[in-house]
Amino acid sequence: MISHVRTIWLTFLHLFTKKVTIEYPEEKVKLHPRWRGRIVLTKDPDGGERCVGCYLCAAACPVDCIALQATEDENGRRYPEFFRINFSRCIFCGFCEEACPTYAIQLIPDFEMGEYNRQNLVFEKEDLLINSEGKYPGYNFYKVAGINAGVKGKGEGEQEEAPVDIHSLLP
Amino acid sequence: MTVMQHIWIVLGVLFVLLNIAAGLIWVERRMLALWQDRLGPNRAGPFGILIVLADTLKLFFKEDWIPPFADKWIFITAPAIVVGTVLLSFVIIPFAPNIVVADLNIGLLFFLAMSSLAVYSIVLGGWASNNKYALLGGMRGASQMIAYEVFMGLSLMGVVMLTGSFKLSDIVAAQKDMWFCIKQPVGLVVFFIAGIAETHRLPFDIPESESELVAGYHSEYSGMKFGMFFIGEYLGITLISAMTTTIFFGGWLGPFLPPWLWFFIKTFAFIMFFILLRASLPRPRYDQLMEYGWKLLLPLVLLNLLITGAIALWIRG
Numbered sequence: 203m204i205s206h207v208r209t210i211w212l213t214f215l216h217l218f219t220k221k222v223t224i225e226y227p228e229e230k231v232k233l234h235p236r237w238r239g240r241i242v243l244t245k246d247p248d249g250g251e252r253c254v255g256c257y258l259c260a261a262a263c264p265v266d267c268i269a270l271q272a273t274e275d276e277n278g279r280r281y282p283e284f285f286r287i288n289f290s291r292c293i294f295c296g297f298c299e300e301a302c303p304t305y306a307i308q309l310i311p312d313f314e315m316g317e318y319n320r321q322n323l324v325f326e327k328e329d330l331l332i333n334s335e336g337k338y339p340g341y342n343f344y345k346v347a348g349i350n351a352g353v354k355g356k357g358e359g360e361q362e363e364a365p366v367d368i369h370s371l372l373p
Numbered sequence: 374m375t376v377m378q379h380i381w382i383v384l385g386v387l388f389v390l391l392n393i394a395a396g397l398i399w400v401e402r403r404m405l406a407l408w409q410d411r412l413g414p415n416r417a418g419p420f421g422i423l424i425v426l427a428d429t430l431k432l433f434f435k436e437d438w439i440p441p442f443a444d445k446w447i448f449i450t451a452p453a454i455v456v457g458t459v460l461l462s463f464v465i466i467p468f469a470p471n472i473v474v475a476d477l478n479i480g481l482l483f484f485l486a487m488s489s490l491a492v493y494s495i496v497l498g499g500w501a502s503n504n505k506y507a508l509l510g511g512m513r514g515a516s517q518m519i520a521y522e523v524f525m526g527l528s529l530m531g532v533v534m535l536t537g538s539f540k541l542s543d544i545v546a547a548q549k550d551m552w553f554c555i556k557q558p559v560g561l562v563v564f565f566i567a568g569i570a571e572t573h574r575l576p577f578d579i580p581e582s583e584s585e586l587v588a589g590y591h592s593e594y595s596g597m598k599f600g601m602f603f604i605g606e607y608l609g610i611t612l613i614s615a616m617t618t619t620i621f622f623g624g625w626l627g628p629f630l631p632p633w634l635w636f637f638i639k640t641f642a643f644i645m646f647f648i649l650l651r652a653s654l655p656r657p658r659y660d661q662l663m664e665y666g667w668k669l670l671l672p673l674v675l676l677n678l679l680i681t682g683a684i685a686l687w688i689r690g
């Protein structure tokens with residue numbers, strides 16, 4: 203009985219405590235830097251597209267909402283011809299970001315993407331591509347990769363040795 | 374009083390009551406939210422008061438479905454019974470010295486009779502739904518009401534002994550010097566507990582208990598029929614609060630302010646307490662509720678009756 207009265211009294215005191223409600227449209231929710239929201243495609247420090255069209259994100263996506271087609275430019279640099287994410291299916295699991303070998307695809311802290319028309323939730327490459335390096339500044343895949351795609355020649359990378367002269371390997 | 378005055382009082386009381394019952398939708402949600410550290414509905418209109426309108430509109434536009442397996446006519450009448458009986462109980466409540474619909478000399482008995490009739494709504498609703506959850510809810514409702522009705526009546530008898538009348542205006546007048554909540558504390562506590570059980574509000578919402586019985590006796594109801602049960606519940610809260618005010622807290626008596634305002638303030642305080650109870654206490658198990666009623670409250674109230682009677686006799690010499 204006493205404990206009941208005490209419970210009632212303590213509940214009553216909650217009238218005067220600070221409320222936890224965040225009145226959303228006026229007051230924004232605090233999102234953390236690694237919050238998984240809207241997906242973007244980032245660029246490397248030199249302004250080139252990071253995505254190399256390896257399809258790993260599309261393969262990792264559990265709901266199959268990524269579609270892309272890889273192609274090559276005249277230097278042999280691979281990039282996606284189109285890149286399409288259907289956000290009405292995406293579950294924001296972040297698997298695509300984990301799978302990506304080039305830090306191209308990233309999830310950013312933004313969830314305000316409501317649309318009246320479902321078709322508007324299908325984002326094309328021009329909607330996804332942003333002019334920024336996102337969460338991993340200073341990284342350029344083609345600077346560390348062992349191929350020549352117009353960024354650097356073979357063997358000119360920082361942690362790279364010059365290619366071996368295969369003729370010298372003969373016995 | 375002329376006939377015209379009478380009609381005005383009836384219409385006025387009906388208007389105020391139905392508006393209070395509707396307004397309680399908002400009051401309850403807001404207060405519950407505040408007690409749970411939330412803000413509650415505050416978007417529609419000033420302070421969110423238009424949620425009442427939105428909710429009513431929603432109820433009206435919902436599909437009013439009568440299950441094909443239900444007992445149709447009983448199913449339809451059941452929700453009307455609860456609202457009807459509770460509204461009838463308000464007939465005897467004196468809101469202010471002259472504002473009362475019918476100051477019956479058996480007022481208290483009339484109130485007890487009407488609040489017992491309200492149980493028919495639950496039993497019939499549960500029965501007519503032809504659904505096992507609804508039936509269980511109806512059965513629980515019946516036994517709970519019978520149990521708590523017994524000592525709800527008995528808890529008021531102490532007051533009747535001290536006043537010597539069943540008439541509510543006499544009971545209020547007898548509290549000029551001292552409210553009955555001081556002379557009859559046990560009666561007050563027991564009456565209030567029985568009142569909670571009578572209105573089957575949390576923590577005694579055993580007939581509904583949505584975590585065990587879906588929604589109990591009104592599982593099958595939708596649309597405005599469900600709305601009637603809803604309104605009946607809020608009217609029930611108002612009724613018990615008004616009765617507590619009248620019988621134990623001096624009704625309209627109070628300094629400075631006009632009598633009807635005093636009555637309103639006191640009643641509202643009890644309505645708030647009802648909501649606070651809902652926010653703070655968990656629901657007991659069904660057998661615990663019955664045990665509590667028969668084994669603790671009934672002996673207590675009988676003892677109270679005995680002692681009150683003895684003292685009343687002793688004072689009269």
Ligand code: SF4
Binds near residue numbers: 263292293298299
């Ligand atoms: S976040 Fe998950 S669901 Fe969304 S595109 Fe990436 S892998 Fe697919």
Ligand code: SF4
Binds near residue numbers: 270307
């Ligand atoms: S976004 Fe990343 S994982 Fe997806 S295709 Fe481009 S490089 Fe590969």
